Amino acid sequence: QPVLTQPPSASASLGASVTLTCTLRSDYGHYLVDWYQQRQGKGPRFVMRVGSSGHMGAKGDDIPDRFSVSGSGLNRSLTIKNIQEEDEGHFYCGADHGTGADFVFGGGTKLTVL
Amino acid sequence: QVQLVQSGAEVKRPGASVKVSCTASGYTFNDYGISWVRQAPGQGLEWVGWISTYNGVTKSVEGLQGRIHMTRDTSTSTVFMELNSLMSDDTAVYFCVRARDRARTTVAMPWLFWGQGTLVTVSS
Numbered sequence: 001q002p003v004l005t006q007p008p009s010a011s012a013s014l015g016a017s018v019t020l021t022c023t024l025r026s027d028y029g030h031y032l033v034d035w036y037q038q039r040q041g042k043g044p045r046f047v048m049r050v051g052s053s054g055h056m057g058a059k060g061d062d063i064p065d066r067f068s069v070s071g072s073g074l075n076r077s078l079t080i081k082n083i084q085e086e087d088e089g090h091f092y093c094g095a096d097h098g099t100g101a102d103f104v105f106g107g108g109t110k111l112t113v114l
Numbered sequence: 115q116v117q118l119v120q121s122g123a124e125v126k127r128p129g130a131s132v133k134v135s136c137t138a139s140g141y142t143f144n145d146y147g148i149s150w151v152r153q154a155p156g157q158g159l160e161w162v163g164w165i166s167t168y169n170g171v172t173k174s175v176e177g178l179q180g181r182i183h184m185t186r187d188t189s190t191s192t193v194f195m196e197l198n199s200l201m202s203d204d205t206a207v208y209f210c211v212r213a214r215d216r217a218r219t220t221v222a223m224p225w226l227f228w229g230q231g232t233l234v235t236v237s238s
Contacts, residue, residue, distance in 0.1 A: 034223055036159070043228045043229075043231050044151075044228060045228065046214070060226060090158075096222075102175075105158055105161070107158050108158045
């Protein structure tokens, strides 16, 4: 079972909301998760960090307030409200358990704005 | 402002080596390590390694140990990632990245700053 599991795709209509999930494997349940956004043809950019109790630390540069995160059990979710065309792209979650031994990413979710 | 500028695209034969550079500016070079993340065409992200710009200690993903070598030149604020015995599976865009928070001797996330990426193509 992968360390981080993400659904391969998601879609939402312009102006709607969507929640992207990242599920930790049970032995990684205490990990912090970082969300990254990658627009087509661009490099990734950091969105925000989430732990089991929610948002941790500052958001990435120029990340709109429409983006928020939450944590519950093994799930680390990213919610985007009032979706805009510019939000389309891939979203990856990455895990850091703080020991500096291993860093993993989920397979990514492709978000399509309808 | 923080900038990471990488060297240009490379095309290599299988079995050859490639060396990618990443020149940092806008901050104290020795205060932040540099990680390398790669992305194969149409695929996801993979962390491949890290170097402490403070003392040169490196760490790498288990599957690349022995083939990846990272060094730094503090006089030019540049880190280098060399990958040897290239295989077609190494074809990817390689990004150098810097963490948000200061960390001299430990690998740190989240990665707030990204280089523009260097496409390495391995093809016969």
